[in-house]
Amino acid sequence: MNFIDNPRKLRGFEKNIRVEKVSRRSILKGLGVTGGFVLAAPVMTRQAFAYETGAGKMPHGIVVDPRVFVAVAPDGTVTILAHRSEMGTGVRTSLPLVVAEEMEADWSKVKVQQAHGDEVKFGNQDTDGSRSTRHYLMPMRQIGASARTMLEQAAAKRWGVPATEVKAANHEVVHNASGRKLGFGELAADAAKESVPSIEGLKLKDPKDFRYLGKGQVGIVDLHDITTGKARYGADVRLPGMKYAVIARPPVTGGKLTSFDPDAALKVPGVEKVMQVRGWPWPSKFQPLGGVAVIARNTGAAIKGRDALKLVWDDGANGKYDSVAYRKELEEASRKPGLVVRKEGDADGALKGADKVIVGEYYIPHLAHVSMEPPVAVADVKGDKAEIWAPVQSPGGTREDVAKTLGIPEGNVTVNVTLLGGGFGRKSKCDYALEAALLSKELGAPVKVQWTREDDIHNGFLHTVSVERIEAGLDKDGKVTAWRHRSVAPSIASTFAAGTKHQAPFELGMGLVDMPFEIANISCENPEAAAFTRIGWFRSVSNIPRAFAVQSMVGEIANATGRDQKETLLALIGSPRIVKPNVKDMWNYGEPYDSYPIDTARLRKVVELVAEKGEWGRQVPKGHGLGIAVHRSFVSYIATIVEVAVDEKGKLTVPRVDTAIDCGTYVNPERIASQIEGAAIMGLSLAKYGAVTFKDGKVEQTNFDDFQVVRIDEAPLVTNVHIVPPSPDTPPSGVGEPGVPPFAPALLNAIFAATGKRIRALPIGKQLEA
């Protein structure tokens, strides 16, 4: 029933996923998960950017306790909690599957239950940063092993034999010597009385005995529900007496309502009420923007009512934000020195003395997430208690923010996490849940706040806009001796603190200061850039502009020196080594550098793997071109080859994509493939069309007609995914995001190969039509 087992004769099907020979001895040693149960973990202050450290240092850390995550019913049904949000990565299946693997549960007897937002109980729940498998593979194994041990202990006691003589296997515990067996269900009550074993003494399964891990033969738990319309997303929650609301929000970030006339709206059939929604001054993290809500008996009436509102806004200080002018500002800033954030050797001097200097200025505008499910939330606030149902990536953060916004204790807030119809970072910001909470409190009834697609594009937390300027100095032999990279972009930190002008370490650490090339003279700089709208995380974040710039520059160097792209890339990466950049705060995705260094051997390996499997250098028809790019992000290594075809009219198509990923030890290769296939589509979307632009402070795009994304008829004909088998002890790393960054530069390098046109400003739009 699964993707890998059925190599039917579908186009490209048999080539889609290739897992190279897998060997996983003693995986996961030294992942830094230590200590006992963290049932009452010290409550750490949730900082705006709590990414600086590894799993244990995330807010509320990790909880390893089978009593929290696993329940065994007398009939043998095993219920496993999923405490991370499902937005399409498959995490709601993968992590419980890890528990089932270790506890020897039969997956067909396992039910997955979604945990509500409670980080003291479950540990950190922020589903972002491509961290779920990275941070939870080991804890979930330990939880499963603990549960298994408790079941074994209970059986041993029942039989009066030493625990060492019994063994759990496939949902029962067996005493081999006597042939006795007891099902998990029969042992459940006794096992629950057993003490929880210490983590140090746990015996984890030998990977060679894995039934599920690394195999990719288990479909996602929601598969049937999704295909039958039963899966419940945020918008699908319905409560008795629930009202439907849409909100008219200020068209300019930081704008305020001057006056409004609700009369026409109130005449719309089905509209029940028009009311103001409290807004917070910008910037204020995820607090609502405020505006006017139309309350109705159904969403259709609420939307129609909102269309009839008469609204007067005071646009405020951001009313002059203009994307054309702003781009010029960024470009000018990139041409002057900025805050030096990495320095090795003397880049200025080396550039002056270079035989040849290649300059590339790369521009990429704001992007909107446009997750298929627009933001939506249901709230039911009664007195000092609040219950929320919402598709949120941050259930714990949402709980905290709802409590703060309503002025009630966090313990009085329940956040039920529904399925997310896509997240991509948008749903890490819970403003829509806060809006629903405010409205429900005022109405004294449950309320659903539905964002329309227009709202999503107009009032979101956009991906930043940036100019990345790279100057590469070459010596007489074409060797790169100097590298100066200036990155100018408004920071996500500006959404938290007014006056932010510089990017935060977590942004600088996404492809700027962690640039892996072996070059003697390096200067990475960050000139100032102010923000004029809400900036937020977008899948892959700053890695998108950085990979775009750096990997395009590799293509430019290859062209300037008349060498092959891949050879140029490998020459720049240089010798296999651990890169030690001269940087104060490397960030490194919050991971300890010892276990997650920048390893150029792994970087080279994905380049070589994709080149081999993707048949780099193959003959392609006229009008076609091949491009390659590699990028390390979320501590994974990804290389992509794109074949593009550009016809006489400048229309581009993508006949083939190959991507190689090294994400260390993994759980489900089938979902890795689906993430990488999807990343190619998102990469192609942003490269071809991605642009949110401002005029007079307002977003100019409205819906999928003018903020386009790739559709099936322009999708790559085939995307092949090649997964590098982890060597022993390779810790798991990110999968959800890293596929996106290398796509656009690989495509642009391919376009150059096909047409001789170097595109330095995204989106491609009509640039090839000239």
Added chain:
Amino acid sequence: MIKVKINGQEQSWDGDPDLPLLWFLRDEAGLTGTKFGCGKALCGACTVIVDKEAVRSCITSINDVAGREVTTIEGLHPDGDHPVQKAWRQVNVPQCGFCQAGQIMQAAALLMDNPKPSHDQIREAMSGNICRCGCYQRIENAVHLASTGV
């Protein structure tokens, strides 16, 4: 009073006749399998079958379907085993899944009309349905699989 048959059941509505079918289905009839993605016939998330045709319920008023037969994802097959649904599961199509009801309804309508579509015909017919997660390769393969027998 507007009467419409939805998944074989007679339903009636005496509110705003201009109410988009989408919101009638989701908010009034409680059939939440049909999704809202754009409201402007741009994404296909709200696709249902009216008589034998795929229709965007977000721009179709309840009045437009008066006296007609509407099939939503909930009514496509009593056990969820329509060949398209089965193929979808076999190919593990969905990521987040939010677009998939619309995709499946569109594919089911396509196969009613053209039981053996070519790859190009599949891409053409499915091009009104956006999948932001990017499951297109699998959607194409699943439609093909459904057309050749699951």
